[in-house]
Amino acid sequence: MSSTRFPEGFVWGVSTSAYQIEGANAVDGRGPSIWDSFSDSRDACDHYHRYPEDVRLMKELGLGAYRFSVSWPRVMPEGAGRVNAAGLGFYDRLVDELLTAGITPYVTLYHWDLPQALEDRGGWPERDTALRFADYARVVHERLGDRVGTWFTLNEPWVAAFLGYGAGIHAPGRRSAADAFRAAHHLLLGHGLAADALRSAGAREIGAVLNFGPVMTPGQVIGSARELSEEDAAAVARIDELMHGQFLEPLTRGRYPDRVVELAGTDHVRDGDLELISGPLDLLGVNYYAPTVVQAQPSEPADPAYPGSDGILFCTVPTAVTAMGWPIVPGALTLLLDRLTREHPGLELMITENGADFADTVTGDGIRDMDRIHFIEEHLRALRTSVERGARVRGYLVWSLLDNHEWADGYQRKFGLVHVDFATQKRRMKDSALWYRDVVRRNGLGGDRPRRPTLETVAARAGVSRATVSRVVNGEASVSPEVRAGVLRAVRELGYVPNAAARSLVTRRTDAIALVLAVPRQGGDALTAAVVQYVTSVLEGAGKQVTLMLADTAESHRRILERVETGLLDGVVLLPPDGPDPLAERLARTGTPVVLLGKPAVASLVPYVDVDNAGGAAAATEHLLRQGRRRIGVICGPTDLVAVQDRLTGHREALERAGLRPHLALAGHTRESGAEALTRLLAEDDRLDAVFATGDQLAIGALRAAAAAGRRVPADLAVVGFDDIDAASATTPPLSTVRTPVTDQAMALARLLLSRLEGRHAGSVVLPARLVVRGSSA
Numbered sequence: 018m019s020s021t022r023f024p025e026g027f028v029w030g031v032s033t034s035a036y037q038i039e040g041a042n043a044v045d046g047r048g049p050s051i052w053d054s055f056s057d058s059r060d061a062c063d064h065y066h067r068y069p070e071d072v073r074l075m076k077e078l079g080l081g082a083y084r085f086s087v088s089w090p091r092v093m094p095e096g097a098g099r100v101n102a103a104g105l106g107f108y109d110r111l112v113d114e115l116l117t118a119g120i121t122p123y124v125t126l127y128h129w130d131l132p133q134a135l136e137d138r139g140g141w142p143e144r145d146t147a148l149r150f151a152d153y154a155r156v157v158h159e160r161l162g163d164r165v166g167t168w169f170t171l172n173e174p175w176v177a178a179f180l181g182y183g184a185g186i187h188a189p190g191r192r193s194a195a196d197a198f199r200a201a202h203h204l205l206l207g208h209g210l211a212a213d214a215l216r217s218a219g220a221r222e223i224g225a226v227l228n229f230g231p232v233m234t235p236g237q238v239i240g241s242a243r244e245l246s247e248e249d250a251a252a253v254a255r256i257d258e259l260m261h262g263q264f265l266e267p268l269t270r271g272r273y274p275d276r277v278v279e280l281a282g283t284d285h286v287r288d289g290d291l292e293l294i295s296g297p298l299d300l301l302g303v304n305y306y307a308p309t310v311v312q313a314q315p316s317e318p319a320d321p322a323y324p325g326s327d328g329i330l331f332c333t334v335p336t337a338v339t340a341m342g343w344p345i346v347p348g349a350l351t352l353l354l355d356r357l358t359r360e361h362p363g364l365e366l367m368i369t370e371n372g373a374d375f376a377d378t379v380t381g382d383g384i385r386d387m388d389r390i391h392f393i394e395e396h397l398r399a400l401r402t403s404v405e406r407g408a409r410v411r412g413y414l415v416w417s418l419l420d421n422h423e424w425a426d427g428y429q430r431k432f433g434l435v436h437v438d439f440a441t442q443k444r445r446m447k448d449s450a451l452w453y454r455d456v457v458r459r460n461g462l463g464g465d466r467p468r469r470p471t472l473e474t475v476a477a478r479a480g481v482s483r484a485t486v487s488r489v490v491n492g493e494a495s496v497s498p499e500v501r502a503g504v505l506r507a508v509r510e511l512g513y514v515p516n517a518a519a520r521s522l523v524t525r526r527t528d529a530i531a532l533v534l535a536v537p538r539q540g541g542d543a544l545t546a547a548v549v550q551y552v553t554s555v556l557e558g559a560g561k562q563v564t565l566m567l568a569d570t571a572e573s574h575r576r577i578l579e580r581v582e583t584g585l586l587d588g589v590v591l592l593p594p595d596g597p598d599p600l601a602e603r604l605a606r607t608g609t610p611v612v613l614l615g616k617p618a619v620a621s622l623v624p625y626v627d628v629d630n631a632g633g634a635a636a637a638t639e640h641l642l643r644q645g646r647r648r649i650g651v652i653c654g655p656t657d658l659v660a661v662q663d664r665l666t667g668h669r670e671a672l673e674r675a676g677l678r679p680h681l682a683l684a685g686h687t688r689e690s691g692a693e694a695l696t697r698l699l700a701e702d703d704r705l706d707a708v709f710a711t712g713d714q715l716a717i718g719a720l721r722a723a724a725a726a727g728r729r730v731p732a733d734l735a736v737v738g739f740d741d742i743d744a745a746s747a748t749t750p751p752l753s754t755v756r757t758p759v760t761d762q763a764m765a766l767a768r769l770l771l772s773r774l775e776g777r778h779a780g781s782v783v784l785p786a787r788l789v790v791r792g793s794s795a
């Protein structure tokens with residue numbers, strides 16, 4: 018197998034689902050489904066009538082497999098009892114059409130469109146629904162079983178149960194954790210009963226499709242490798258159990274994870290259920306779009322989609338995202354497949370969904386969707402890596418063949434390889450479809466990676482210089498109307514400019530903001546996560562498009578500056594690195610509004626948001642003085658950090674006011690270095706009675722060293738830190754510290770940029786830092 022080819026016989030195809038494409042909701046006796054009343058899918062893609070054309074498209078693409086779902090209410094309009102022959106007839110014709118085209122059908126029996134009649138009788142929280150599902154499965158198999166070999170019972174039962182019955186953002190829109198857990202079990206039971214029925218009826222292979230969103234911390238996603246804190250590791254494990262273990266464990270090992278049992282109880286689980294659910298599984302369908310990014314955050318309330326998730330924050334991460342806002346992390350697919358292979362070595366896998374929502378550029382001679390090509394290409398590389406390492410993956414199905422009705426989001430989402438004009442139902446292959454056809458033909462990727470159009474490509478196409486293209490994109494008047502028109506045509510045809518920026522060609526405003534995250538940044542994970550989250554939501558709420566960009570190399574600095582200079586960005590929120598930062602000043606010189614998190618090292622005109630580091634340190638020191646402590650040491654983090662310098666200044670000034678002088682031990686960032694620093698301080702002054710550390714990690718290390726030296730905290734030695742990180746309240750005794758308002762900083766940053774965008778000269782913001790007294794200095 019060459020480095021870009023897949024194993025012989027690898028299956029290539031696409032996936033769809035009934036409700037999202039069929040339309041014809043009230044045609045030929047179809048009954049209502051829970052989604053009919055929850056969203057308006059109108060005629061969707063009218064695949065019900067246009068399936069011959071859609072099969073023809075798949076044939077042109079050379080696909081070997083098509084995964085579609087059967088609509089339960091089309092086959093059994095009341096969910097139980099009466100069978101609608103016309104409905105079954107449609108799938109019969111579809112299967113024949115596929116087989117004639119040489120395409121293997123993969124049938125999903127339940128892709129979320131529960132008959133409304135069954136919901137009226139209680140839906141999935143009721144056990145009876147599982148029994149009715151098995152009846153329905155039998156009916157479909159009876160009709161199609163002679164030609165369909167592979168049967169997926171369920172699609173993404175976690176989504177059906179927890180978004181439908183827990184969070185209420187999918188049909189039927191209920192919000193009850195208890196109902197969601199019951200629904201999950203009955204979906205699994207439905208799988209077990211249907212699998213059993215189909216197997217007895219002679220079905221060749223049976224599988225289930227699960228959604229996988231590998232659970233990671235922001236640090237793991239952006240690859241700043243470090244060991245997870247205990248709290249973060251626990252947060253990851255909890256979400257992983259709810260989303261994956263809750264389904265995978267019963268299916269493959271006949272048991273629920275302990276935590277799920279704790280949360281859900283077992284009243285609804287009867288003897289024999291788990292044996293049924295864990296019957297043979299021939300194929301596991303893996304749907305992968307994006308990782309689930311979390312970190313521990315004690316004050317966070319539970320997310321109703323994940324009952325029991327209090328204390329866990331779902332984070333936005335500084336990676337590229339799709340139009341859906343889902344982070345693009347192909348490497349997580351490799352991790353996922355490696356893990357499944359390790360933990361379930363016998364199980365055959367198939368990527369049953371992977372794809373992305375991106376805005377396409379529709380032109381007279383084609384539909385440009387380079388982002389989608391890149392997305393699929395990168396995920397195929399990730400998949401290829403796992404296959405090479407031994408993952409048993411039968412095939413890869415793109416979500417989706419057509420632009421379609423994306424559930425609660427409606428028609429705005431574009432996941433198709435094929436563009437659909439919903440007014441005319443006209444289908445047109447996008448560039449990604451043609452590209453995928455080549456992948457299928459070659460059974461792998463081409464040697465050359467598809468290239469994104471650059472300024473050079475546009476210039477070559479329009480027959481002008483790079484500078485001219487740049488001038489046109491900048492909206493400069495010095496270009497003749499003919500040249501301008503030619504450049505704009507090339508831009509459009511190549512799909513060169515991203516959507517927000519394309520608008521700027523007309524309005525000269527992009528409404529695009531970059532949130533630039535420099536790395537490395539020390540000790541501010543929670544703050545970074547909050548800034549990413551709040552800045553994004555405030556600015557998006559104000560109609561801006563926020564792009565997250567990493568500034569970690571000279572090349573990335575160049576790219577960011579180029580985007581600002583060519584007018585593709587209206588503003589920048591910059592989270593600078595530790596130490597000197599040339600980017601802020603260079604950005605400021607472009608005249609584009611820029612705001613900074615944290616006071617810059619060198620005095621600058623760029624406005625920033627910071628906390629009152631000096632004031633916080635002074636408050637901590639005065640608190641120690643008020644207790645009568647006089648032999649106070651200070652453990653000081655890296656002094657090239659402006660925040661550390663300010664904290665040291667605040668401490669020194671407070672001491673001076675009391676007629677004392679600082680007693681300093683220098684340290685780094687870690688607990689170990691805090692411990693070492695305290696040991697040094699004690700060696701220098703055996704009667705030291707208090708210590709202030711410029712960061713909580715250092716203070717936690719100091720607590721450890723104090724205990725090791727036999728000092729009682731706070732009786733012999735009081736300890737105060739700074740930052741109020743999550744671990745501060747969990748030490749023994751709990752650590753006194755200075756709290757910096759995380760959310761307020763993030764909000765202030767967003768507001769500051771908005772005022773700047775409106776042309777107001779809002780200045781820097783310094784927020785108060787408040788002393789939190791706990792046991793270590795009480």
Ligand code: FCB
Nearest residue numbers: 034172173228416423424
């Ligand atoms: C999956 C669903 C599929 C589609 C994609 C985008 O969770 O199975 O129907 O909505 O997401």
